[in-house]
Amino acid sequence: MTEQTRDRVGVIETRGIEPIPDSERHGKPIGLFWMWFGANMGVLGITLGAALITFQGLNVAQAILVAVIGSVGSFLLVGLLSIAGKRGGAPGLTLSRAVFGVRGNWAPTLVAWLGFVGWETVMCTTAAFALLALLDLAGVAASVPLTVVCVLVTVVLAAVIGLFGHATIMWVQKWLTWVFGGLTVVVVVFLAVTVDWAAAFDQTGGPMSSVVAGVGFIAAGTGLGWLAAGADYARYLPRQVQSRRIVGSTVFGAAVPLVALVTMGALMAVGDADLASSNDPVAAVGNALPSWMLVPYLLTAVFGLIAGADLSMYSSGLNLITGGIKVKRTTAVAVDALLITVGGLYITVIADDFYGPFTTFLTLLAVPLTAWAAVFLVDLAGRHHYDEPGLMNTSGPGPYWYRGGVRWTALIAWAAAIVLGLLFTHTQSGDTVWFAGPLSDTWVGQNSLGWFVSGLSAALLFLVLRRIAGEESVFRAPAVVTQTADTEAITSEPVVNP
Secondary structure (H helix, E strand, C coil): CCHHHHHHCCCCCCCCCCCCCHHHCCCCCHHHHHHHHHHCCCCHHHHHHHHHHHCCCCCHHHHHHHHHHHHHHHHHHHHHHHHHHHHHCCCHHHHCHHHHCCCCCHHHHHHHHHHHHHHHHHHHHHHHHHHHHHHHHCCCCCCHHHHHHHHHHHHHHHHHHHHHCHHHHHHHHHHHHHHHHHHHHHHHHHHHHHCCHHHHCCCCCCCHHHHHHHHHHHHHHCHHHHCCCHHHHHCCCCCCCCHHHHHHHHHHHHHHHHHHHHHHHHHHHHHCCCCCCCCCHHHHHHCCCCHHHHHHHHHHHHHHHHHHHHHHHHHHHHHHHHCCCCCCHHHHHHHHHHHHHHHHHHHHHHCCCCHHHHHHHHHHHHHHHHHHHHHHHHHHHCCCCCCHHHHHCCCCCCCCCCECCECHHHHHHHHHHHHHHHHCCEEEECCEEEEECCCCCCHHHHCCCHHHHHHHHHHHHHHHHHHHHCCCEEECCCCEEEECCCCEEEECCCEEEC
16 A cells, blocks of 8 residues: 555545546555455355355355356456546546436436445444344343444444545455454354265255356345446556456455355355345354354454445445535435435344345346446447546536437447346245246246346447447547556557447
8 A cells, every 4th residue: 555545544535526636546456455355255245155055056066166156257347347447537437427428327326326325234234233243242132222223333334434435445444354354264264163064065956047047146246236336446546557457456355255255155054044044144154153253253244244335335425426416425425324224224123034135136236237337348348538527517518418418329228228137037035026027937037147138238239229320439638548568558649439
């Protein structure tokens, strides 16, 4: 971490969604490794792994394969989208204005914001469960008022880190990774001792269709939920940083803890089929530990989940501003905190089913987010420059005004792809069907590939519509990033963008 970064730690970030000037760019891609590692070491990974055994019918070997493909594949998309943050210096959904138009971008921004708020609610709620369990060990009996306090504490902790902004988040994530990542390793080792290894490797495997469905489930529960956030944390990196290092740091930082935790969840589910469907996944995992391990485990669960929630709060605050809400970034984070508190109290005090709503949320959210990412990546493949004043011009005319503020080729492709994806989408918990599209009983639907249909169709439709419309823009700038054999250099050549 550079000295320039340290100077900003503990100081509230004053920048909102405006592009970061080169003079304020700093850091190295390794920071992304620590950030994504810390964000993915939460106990929810164990719950996802247990679901592969209990609900998908996989054996342990298949679950490990699915964990690798699902987490690496989904965070590969996050890494590729992060490249846009380095090129444009702005948050992902702000850069999306160049793709959808400054007004057409409102719809993807709303979907991404709802996704972030949902993830924050799930993570803060699960952290509150862990805090309640920790207090129970101290002899404090659970009650509704105490539950309310625990939810408030976890939300406030995540919100405070999110309020300080980028530099503080990167610093906190690094130390959370070192301290609680180490504790996570200790917990995983002790959980491994409780596993019935003979039974685990004596299981009959599920059909290939279940493996395919499992990959989609893990992707939806891991990287696909973070698609809109990648650029938010790469925007402070210098332009000359290699794109492949950004992608590599993102993928490995997230995949290492995820594969370990999902695998452990699968192993534990062999002996405890109820783990995946528990309304309190933190307590369910804790029941498998010796009593003296509960305190470090619960502390790890609390701070591991907060490490993910603070990232999501930061990004959702930026999205709220991108959507046109004229407030400071700190105010946007506070609004999110209020909404998360309400949602967290509903889950902890009123709702009696954690897994059903959680998996439904993941499955349905994956469809529009994957479609957005596909359209964005098609545009990014031919774009090395963003008109920075144009990104902030929401009143027109400007380079991203298109027709009435909407780039119809992108918006129509995105919307049509969502419809196509939902046709094949099916989500179910036990005997309860939460959502079933009219084509969900086909091979594609039964294998939970609605999100894949959405992403593929979005990319193809955008390519076709763009060609039909004859869209072509030429951006000339005094400094444009181009790829060389060893690094990315700055030239003055014009860049043609589809």
